[in-house]
Amino acid sequence: MGKTAFLFPGQGSQYPGMGKDVYDHHSGANRIIQLADQELEYSLSRLMFDGPEDMLKRTENAQPALLTTSIAILEVLKENGITADFAAGHSLGEYSALVSSGVLSFPDAVNAVRKRGLFMEEAVPAGVGAMSAVMGLDRDLLHEITELATEQVGEKVQLANLNAPGQIVISGEKKAVDRAGELAKEKGAKRVIPLPVSGPFHSDLMKPAQEKLTQTLSAISFNNADIPVVTNVNAKEETDGAQMKQLLIEQVTAPVYWEDTVRRLIELDVTTFIEVGPGNVLSGLVRRVQRRGLEVFAVQDMESIEKMMDKLKKEES
Known part of the structure; x- marks a missing residue:
């Protein structure tokens, strides 16, 4: 029996309406989204559900919105007994992966990515x-x-x-x-x-953001992981909390080795990939790396979750 990995999308996958369906139909998802509003002290949920799109895609809003939507969907999966052996996230999505694996608390993560987004917006003047x-x-x-x-x-x-x-x-x-x-x-x-x-992400121009993020993350507790996280910077599975904190800092200016991450997960006997969050970008990238022998799902609302669960149950029976 092959293993399962949760994949978490990064910036660019956001859209108005994301998270609304799970918010309306699942108490655990509802709790996560309300908690984000409380932590950030503004109505992130209103931006997630209603836009406007130009405000939602601003980095300081898109990043906490994507994290919150992913973790809300994860709550639905957990309640239905869907678990993973590994986690990975694309850029911003790595924070969601660390929440899913118990490394970061959701309140710490949502506050950190809001600041990360602001730091990235401020790092380079528009047009440069x-x-x-x-x-x-x-x-x-x-x-x-x-x-x-x-x-x-x-x-x-x-x-x-x-x-x-x-x-x-x-x-x-x-x-x-x-x-x-x-x-x-x-x-x-x-x-x-x-x-x-809005900026040249994952380049040396992000060094000012990296310096500020170092200060933010230094004040946050990072636990050791319940399941390994394959990280962007080295495409290796990590469980040590202190190491993953350092890799999150490096990630701001370093390349995202996503193809290598997927290949490493396949080497680790992952045959089921579940993209948890808005859109299906990562599902498409997995299929570009390897077309055959894998089950690939993208879950972003109750309908897609139920379809995935039905398919998995049929395969088990």
């Missing part, structure tokens, strides 16, 4: 940084391209999210990101897509 998704190149060639672009333009660009084979996001100062995109097309990239983000 950029991110682009590059499709169809391998990481070694794209790494060489980012180094060449950095040298040519005199500004920094680097690999930010290594999401799946042929899908890598680059991040840095705008001129360098644009130049790297041009060079990538010359070297055979299928597409280069500028991303509508």
Whole structure:
């Protein structure tokens, strides 16, 4: 029997209406969302349920909203006996993974990611940084391209999210990101897509945010994990709370090794992947890494949860 992993989405998966269905139909999910409002001292739930979208996607709102929605959905899974052997989360989603594994309390996590979002917004003036998704190149060639672009333009660009084979996001100062995109097309990239983000995440430009986040996280207790978390920075399973605190700090400026994370989970005999939270981005990335032999689910409301549970029960019987 294969093992199960919970996957938690990161920024970009948010949408108005997220979490409303589980809030309305499940007391545990309702409690988590109300607790977020109390902790943050503003109505995050109203933004989650009603938007407006432009306010919800602001980093300081999107990050706590995504964490809260994921943990609310997790409450429904737990009450129905759905558990995991491993957890992982994409960028911001790593905080959700740490809550799911008992490393962080939900109140500590929701306050930390609200501050993380503010720090990231403040780190780089608007228009200075950029991110682009590059499709169809391998990481070694794209790494060489980012180094060449950095040298040519005199500004920094680097690999930010290594999401799946042929899908890598680059991040840095705008001129360098644009130049790297041009060079990538010359070297055979299928597409280069500028991303509508508010900052150059997972790049050295986020160092001011990293310094402030270090202070925030130093005041928070990190427990050892109940289940291992495969982390973004090294794509290895971790259980030590102090180590995971350090990796969360490093994560702000380091690449997200998501393809490597999925491959490591498969090596660990994970055959069932459950994306817990808004959207289905991570489910799609898992399928790009390995198409066959895996069960992949995305659960974001009561209907998708019930469909998954029905399928799992049929397989057991």
